[in-house]
Amino acid sequence: MTAQAVVDYLAAQRRLEPELPAPDLPWLMELRDGGVERLRDAGFPSLRDEDWRYTNVQSLLKEPFEMGPIGQCDVDAAFVSSTTIPSLECYRVVVVNGIPIPHLSDVTLVPDGIRVSSLADLLVSDPGRLEPYLGKSLVPDPHGFTAMNSAFLGNGLVVEIAPGQVFDKPLEIVFVASAATESTMAQPRNLVVAGKGSRLQVLARYVAIGAQRTLTNVVTEVIVDADAHLTLYQLQEESKNSFHIGGLFAKLGRGSRFDAFAITLAGGLVRNDLRVDLDGAGAEVNLRGLYLARGRQHIDNHTQIFHNEPDCISHEHYKGVLDDRARAVFHGRIVVQPDAQKTVSEQSNQNLLLSRDAEIDTKPQLEIYADDVKCAHGATVGQLDKEALFYLRSRGIAEEAAKRLLIKGFASDVLLAVSPDSLREHLLTRVETMLTD
Amino acid sequence: MLSISDLMVEVGGKPILKGINLNIAAGEVHAIMGPNGSGKSTLANVLAGREGYDVMRGSVTYGDHDLLALTPEERAREGLFLAFQYPVEIPGVTNVYLIKEAVNAQRKHRGESELDAIDFLKLVRQKLQLVEMKEEFLHRPVNHGFSGGEKKRNEIFQMAMIEPRLAILDETDSGLDIDALKVVASGVNAMRQGDRSILLVTHYQRLLDYIEPDHVHVLADGRFVKSGDKHLARELEEHGYGWLEEQADSGAGQSAA
Numbered sequence: 001m002t003a004q005a006v007v008d009y010l011a012a013q014r015r016l017e018p019e020l021p022a023p024d025l026p027w028l029m030e031l032r033d034g035g036v037e038r039l040r041d042a043g044f045p046s047l048r049d050e051d052w053r054y055t056n057v058q059s060l061l062k063e064p065f066e067m068g069p070i071g072q073c074d075v076d077a078a079f080v081s082s083t084t085i086p087s088l089e090c091y092r093v094v095v096v097n098g099i100p101i102p103h104l105s106d107v108t109l110v111p112d113g114i115r116v117s118s119l120a121d122l123l124v125s126d127p128g129r130l131e132p133y134l135g136k137s138l139v140p141d142p143h144g145f146t147a148m149n150s151a152f153l154g155n156g157l158v159v160e161i162a163p164g165q166v167f168d169k170p171l172e173i174v175f176v177a178s179a180a181t182e183s184t185m186a187q188p189r190n191l192v193v194a195g196k197g198s199r200l201q202v203l204a205r206y207v208a209i210g211a212q213r214t215l216t217n218v219v220t221e222v223i224v225d226a227d228a229h230l231t232l233y234q235l236q237e238e239s240k241n242s243f244h245i246g247g248l249f250a251k252l253g254r255g256s257r258f259d260a261f262a263i264t265l266a267g268g269l270v271r272n273d274l275r276v277d278l279d280g281a282g283a284e285v286n287l288r289g290l291y292l293a294r295g296r297q298h299i300d301n302h303t304q305i306f307h308n309e310p311d312c313i314s315h316e317h318y319k320g321v322l323d324d325r326a327r328a329v330f331h332g333r334i335v336v337q338p339d340a341q342k343t344v345s346e347q348s349n350q351n352l353l354l355s356r357d358a359e360i361d362t363k364p365q366l367e368i369y370a371d372d373v374k375c376a377h378g379a380t381v382g383q384l385d386k387e388a389l390f391y392l393r394s395r396g397i398a399e400e401a402a403k404r405l406l407i408k409g410f411a412s413d414v415l416l417a418v419s420p421d422s423l424r425e426h427l428l429t430r431v432e433t434m435l436t437d
Numbered sequence: 438m439l440s441i442s443d444l445m446v447e448v449g450g451k452p453i454l455k456g457i458n459l460n461i462a463a464g465e466v467h468a469i470m471g472p473n474g475s476g477k478s479t480l481a482n483v484l485a486g487r488e489g490y491d492v493m494r495g496s497v498t499y500g501d502h503d504l505l506a507l508t509p510e511e512r513a514r515e516g517l518f519l520a521f522q523y524p525v526e527i528p529g530v531t532n533v534y535l536i537k538e539a540v541n542a543q544r545k546h547r548g549e550s551e552l553d554a555i556d557f558l559k560l561v562r563q564k565l566q567l568v569e570m571k572e573e574f575l576h577r578p579v580n581h582g583f584s585g586g587e588k589k590r591n592e593i594f595q596m597a598m599i600e601p602r603l604a605i606l607d608e609t610d611s612g613l614d615i616d617a618l619k620v621v622a623s624g625v626n627a628m629r630q631g632d633r634s635i636l637l638v639t640h641y642q643r644l645l646d647y648i649e650p651d652h653v654h655v656l657a658d659g660r661f662v663k664s665g666d667k668h669l670a671r672e673l674e675e676h677g678y679g680w681l682e683e684q685a686d687s688g689a690g691q692s693a694a
Contacts, residue, residue, distance in 0.1 A: 386488070391525040391579075394485050395535065395595065396513035396542035405538070409529025409578070 005061040006043050006144070010036065013151045016067060020154040022123040028153070031135045035150025044144035051143070054329045054361040055271055055300040060243045065185030065215040067152070068097035068178070073104075075176050075209065080104050083174060083207050087422040090172040090203065091116075097178055098188035098218075099155050113165030114200065119156040119189060130158070133191055137221045137249035142273060145245045149187045149219040156188035156218075159202065163195035163225070170201040170233075170420070177238055179212030190220040194228040194256075201231040203423065206246075206267075208238040215243040222250035222258070226280060229257040233418070234272075235427075236264040240295065244270045254280030254309075261418065262318075264291040264299050265430055274303040278312040278340070289318030290414040292434055293326035293358075300329040307340035307370075316347040319414050321407055321435075322358035333365040334377070340370050347377035352384065352410050404435045438463045438603055438634045439484075439504075444495035446476075446483055453479045455659035456495070461603070463632040468645055470670060471656035472678040477638045478522055480656070481607040484636075485519035486512050499603070513539075514546035516602030520592040520609050526580045532591065533575035536561070536598050543599060564597040568624045586617035593624040604628065605636045610644035622647030642674040 013036060022028055044061060045052035075096045084092075093116055094104035100118040110116055122130055134153075141147035157173060177186060194200060208214060216238070224230045238244060244267045252258050262272050276285045291299045305314045320328050330349045351360045364377040384406055392402035411431050418424040439461040446454040453476045461467050471477050483490045484497065486509035497504040502515060527535070541551045552560070565572060568590040580588050589609055596604055606625065610618055625648050629635065637650060645653070645667060653669040654661050657678065663669065 385525070385527075387525045388527050390487055390509060391521065391527070392535070393509040394487075394513055394519050394521075395539035395599070396510050396546070397535075397538050398510050398542075399508070401538070402510075405530055405534075406527070409527060412529045 002044050002046055002061060005064065006039060008064045009148055010040060010151075012064075012067070016152065020152075021120040022127060025123065025127055027131055028123065028127070032151055032153055034135075035141060035147045035153070038141045038147035039144050039151055042144055042147065049143070051302060051331070054327070055269075055298065057269070060215065060269060063183055065183045066181070068180070068184045068186060073099070073101050074180055075101070075104065075178050077104060079176075079209060080174065083205070085423060085426045088170075088172070088420070088426065089422075090170045092172045092174065093157060094174045094176065095157055095188060096176045097184065098186035100157050110171070111167070113162040113198070114167065114171060115158075115160040115162075116171070117158045117160075119158050119191070120154060122158055129160070130191065133193060133221060133223055134189075135221075137223075137251050137275070137277070138219070138247070142247075142275075145217050146219055146247045146273070149189055149217050149247070152187045153189050156190045158190070159192045161194045161198040161200050161228070161230075164197045165195070166199040167201075170203050170423070172203045172205065175204065175206045175216065175218070177206070177208040177214040177216050177242060179210065179214045183213050183215075185215040185217060187217045188219075190218065192220065192222045192230065192232070194222075194224045194230040196225045197227045198225070199229045201233070201419070203233045203235065205235045206238050206244065208242050211239040211241050213241045213243075214238070215245070217245045219247040219249070222248065224250065224252045224256040224258045226253040227255045228253070229259075231259040233261045233423070234263065236267050236270055238267045240266065240268050240297065242267045246271070247273045248275070250276045250285075252276065252278050252280060252283040252285060255282045256280060257284045257286075259286045259417070260288070261414075262287070262289040262301060263427065264293070265434055267297065267299070269298045271300040272302065274301070275306070276304070276314070277306045277308055278314065279308050281309045282311045283309070284313040285315070286417075287314075287316040287318070288414050288417065290411055290431075291318075291320040291328055292411070292431065293320070293328055294323045295326060296324070297326045298328070299326075302329070302331045304333045304335070305345070307334070307336040307343045307345065309339060310341045310343070312340060312343055314345045314347075317414065318349045319411060320349075320351045320360060321354065321411060322351065322360060323354040325355070325357045327359045328361075330360070330362040330379070331365070332363070332377070334367070334375070336366075336368040336370050336373050336375065338369045341372045343370060343373040343375065345373070345375040349379040350410075351379075351381045352407065353381060354384065354407075404432065407435050408432050438500065438632075439636075440498040442496050442498075444483070444497060445493040446479055447491045447493055448479065448489065452493075453659055454483070457659075457661065459654065459661070461634050461636060463634060465652065466629065466635045466637065466648065466650045467652045467654065468637040468639060468650035468670065469654050469656055470639055470642070470673060473640065475656045476659045477640075477656055478607055481519060481605050481636075481638050484605055485509060485517065510542070514543055516543075518596050518599055518601035518604045520589075520596055520604065520606040522607040522609075522611065524580045524588040524592055526578070526583075528578050528581050530579050531576055532579050533561070535579050536595060539595065540598055560598065564594055567597050567627055568594045569620050570594055585612040586614065589613055589617065589621055590624070593621050597624060597628060600628075602632065603634045603636070605638065607638045608640065609637075610639055610641060618644065619647060642670045645670045
């Protein structure tokens with residue numbers, strides 16, 4: 001089944017290739033060809049791959065997905081406004097099936113210091129701006145899905161923040177999965193470049209229209225230049241029939257800071273690969289994750305942090321709440337390279353299982369090759385605290401409400417660092433309503 | 438207000454309470470004293486509805502209700518309050534949130550509207566003073582990182598906010614230094630009014646120097662072995678529990694107030 005899927009997708013890629021933007025650009029051809037070769041050689045991952053031991057993608061591969069039609073958009077402004085977060089002031093860009101849609105976006109309102117472009121346009125008009133970055137953070141492609149994204153590389157969103165520019169108002173990117181026909185796939189390739197000393201918060205939301213079977217196979221590359229501070233909220237709100245394979249690859253310069261939140265509230269099968277390379281001395285990364293899953297949802301967070309230079313800090317804190325037959329995977333790998341002296345690294349993964357049939361496979365992993373480091377990691381799996389439940393009930397709070405309160409309390413500390421307030425409140429409310437439904 | 442009749446309770450197949458009879462009238466303060474393992478806390482927990490206790494025989498009537506048929510939250514809404522011996526830490530839930538939910542649960546049950554924010558805050562400030570707690574306590578997670586004394590004061594603060602009809606204080610004095618004990622006691626004394634009944638469960642007579650009970654009962658090996666007025670507590674202080682336990686062993690002295 002896996003082999004057939006590889007053949008099918010490679011054939012689809014060959015058909016589509018002439019239509020992809022800038023087909024003759026040598027470095028881009030190399031990038032796409034690299035993806036094709038990697039997919040052909042390695043295929044799609046299976047349970048035999050150590051990094052995919054607990055995540056079975058057979059249901060994804062059994063019927064092929066097709067790329068959505070280029071240049072067509074069946075999403076209207078009414079849908080976009082129906083998904084907005086109340087009272088959140090932000091610049092908004094809408095991307096439908098991987099294609100940025102100008103008439104649904106506030107691009108004209110975005111201030112001069114932030115350049116938001118469609119990748120397809122930029123590949124044609126000014127590819128030199130992309131060449132130093134595109135594909136550089138994932139050589140080689142770690143698995144068949146990222147390889148496929150590289151092979152189909154054609155569109156997505158590019159965000160460039162000019163050096164020294166500081167913004168308080170976040171940039172919101174709404175990625176809409178819209179299936180006009182059954183089994184539509186989108187493969188956006190995004191690039192965020194935060195120039196020296198710049199500062200911006202980006203909110204990437206993944207939503208779906210309806211509950212069709214869709215695949216979003218997205219790769220986002222992030223470059224945080226020296227002393228810049230980038231915050232990226234990734235919010236998964238697609239449908240229970242959505243497959244979501246997300247790759248986030250970030251490179252951090254000297255003295256920079258990257259805060260990334262992976263908040264998964266929906267999706268049938270979600271796999272998030274996150275790799276951060278601390279490439280400059282004194283860089284700091286803070287990863288926060290929250291996953292709430294019910295029914296037969298499957299959520300896999302696979303993170304890697306590479307301490308390549310001295311004096312860097314990494315904090316990673318993921319929490320999950322699983323009910324029914326939901327299943328989650330956490331794999332957090334931290335590598336401290338020989339040169340990375342004075343590293344401070346802290347990692348935790350805490351899970352709450354609300355049902356006997358829910359399952360979590362958690363694997364914190366530390367690899368230290370330097371001798372002067374401070375590292376700690378740990379994982380916990382537990383049930384609702386019976387004592388706490390009785391305490392709340394003895395104060396007159398009904399059992400169901402008390403359970404919700406405890407779950408919200410468990411999840412909320414991941415969200416405490418979220419700003420602005422309106423976004424944090426929205427997320428807390430989403431968590432609570434999800435538990436109430 | 439509360440009538441316990443021939444109550445027998447087992448924990449994990451082991452008899453703990455072996456036939457308890459107790460009547461508490463509206464407005465009365467009763468103290469239950471007894472050595473460790475006599476069943477004091479079991480009685481407090483059974484009354485509040487904690488899981489893990491098997492009632493083998495007997496009944497408990499609270500107002501018009503068969504108390505044992507009510508869920509813990511129903512008991513609370515009917516005005517029964519348990520101050521925990523070991524208050525539970527709840528990370529991620531702030532004190533103020535808990536107390537607001539608790540107060541509004543009571544009000545809703547009584548058919549009253551929820552307190553508006555201003556009235557609520559006014560009430561909170563007034564009750565905080567009662568137990569000498571700072572306002573910052575409100576915004577900390579419930580009991581999380583509190584010292585032993587702070588936890589106990591927080592229990593009394595909650596009790597003052599909820600204004601129960603029957604308050605059960607399970608070893609609220611344990612682990613308190615004398616200053617904290619005085620604060621807690623004055624908080625309880627301020628609550629002593631009208632029809633409100635209070636059941637104090639304690640190992641030491643010390644608490645009763647500050648909160649004077651109307652009745653004192655001595656529990657030993659799951660049975661009340663002696664009842665009396667506040668002077669009984671003093672006797673116990675002088676003679677210890679030994680002489681009473683001998684009475685319990687011989688099966689004598691079953692008593693009720």
